[in-house]
Amino acid sequence: MGLREDIMTETVDQLPLRRAVTVTPETSTEQAIKLMRESQLGCVFVVDEFDRPMGKFTERQVLSLVCDCDPLDGPVLNHMVPIPDCGCVKKSDPIAKVLHGMRETRLRFLCVIDDKGKVVALTGQKGLMEYITEHFPRQIKVQMMASKLHMNSREGA
Amino acid sequence: MGRKRNPVEPGEFEDPIHNYDPPSYADELERVLCDTEVAQMRIQPLACVQKDATVQDALDVMKKHDCSSVVVQDGSKALGIFSARDVLNKIAHDPSARAKPITGYMTEHPQKVYASDCPAKAINLMAIGGFRHIPVLDIDENVVGILGPRRTTQFLEEHLI
Numbered sequence: 001m002g003l004r005e006d007i008m009t010e011t012v013d014q015l016p017l018r019r020a021v022t023v024t025p026e027t028s029t030e031q032a033i034k035l036m037r038e039s040q041l042g043c044v045f046v047v048d049e050f051d052r053p054m055g056k057f058t059e060r061q062v063l064s065l066v067c068d069c070d071p072l073d074g075p076v077l078n079h080m081v082p083i084p085d086c087g088c089v090k091k092s093d094p095i096a097k098v099l100h101g102m103r104e105t106r107l108r109f110l111c112v113i114d115d116k117g118k119v120v121a122l123t124g125q126k127g128l129m130e131y132i133t134e135h136f137p138r139q140i141k142v143q144m145m146a147s148k149l150h151m152n153s154r155e156g157a
Numbered sequence: 158m159g160r161k162r163n164p165v166e167p168g169e170f171e172d173p174i175h176n177y178d179p180p181s182y183a184d185e186l187e188r189v190l191c192d193t194e195v196a197q198m199r200i201q202p203l204a205c206v207q208k209d210a211t212v213q214d215a216l217d218v219m220k221k222h223d224c225s226s227v228v229v230q231d232g233s234k235a236l237g238i239f240s241a242r243d244v245l246n247k248i249a250h251d252p253s254a255r256a257k258p259i260t261g262y263m264t265e266h267p268q269k270v271y272a273s274d275c276p277a278k279a280i281n282l283m284a285i286g287g288f289r290h291i292p293v294l295d296i297d298e299n300v301v302g303i304l305g306p307r308r309t310t311q312f313l314e315e316h317l318i
Contacts, residue, residue, distance in 0.1 A: 002183030125306040129284035
């Protein structure tokens with residue numbers, strides 16, 4: 001099977017998933033930023049009382065707040081971005097849905113939910129790249145050794 | 158494995174790569190990842206600042222271009238990269254950093270790819286090194302573009318359909 005077929009047929013649970021960090025809507029923006037920094041993640045999910053995702057607060061929102069000199073106090077609810085349907089995937093969904101969801105939402109992170117809609121993990125660009133890289137072991141070896149050009153100018157030019 | 162060939166008569170042409178076996182790929186997506194060039198991905202526009210810029214200058218450029226990273230350059234060479242992750246880790250809790258030189262807050266010596274490298278190499282760097290933004294260089298090491306998560310995802314999905 002080729003990579004394309006694998007992406008179309010294999011499921012999200014084949015991807016390297018990461019532990020999702022969740023906060024309540026009342027959590028302060030400063031606390032959410034602290035959690036992102038501590039967990040070395042670029043995203044926290046804002047969840048309701050049933051652990052269902054309401055929105056996400058990412059480093060992109062932090063950047064926007066800092067650029068606009070907006071204060072970081074106040075609840076994270078004020079700054080989160082709602083998660084559209086394509087921003088959530090289930091472990092049984094095909095990996096192609098992750099790719100599609102990332103493109104549609106223009107974000108690096110997708111929320112992995114269970115059958116009851118609860119947040120169970122985080123996936124996104126890094127996991128997808130790791131998955132793809134596993135398909136090219138030969139190329140990795142060659143490219144890690146040859147990471148610099150040996151020529152200073154075009155051959156024969 | 159080399160192919161069996163007949164002895165060459167004196168004066169007869171012998172193809173020097175007669176036993177070359179071209180690589181084969183299971184599908185079009187694999188071929189595109191290994192047999193095309195980074196230059197064929199979307200690597201522009203490129204947001205950049207010079208090394209004497211301040212953090213505020215870099216933030217202004219990021220806001221203007223609606224992007225999450227800028228390349229810090231010395232002339233046309235890449236010195237470092239400053240991204241939304243640096244803002245999260247170093248700037249968000251320190252408002253006084255805005256007036257300081259960007260060189261103190263950027264990530265130095267970023268991993269780079271050449272425009273002539275294959276897309277698989279860029280993806281390998283993202284996966285193995287955890288780099289989200291990778292400057293793209295020409296043969297003279299000048300920065301000609303940047304690859305990020307959105308552009309890589311777009312490229313993959315275009316060739317998945």
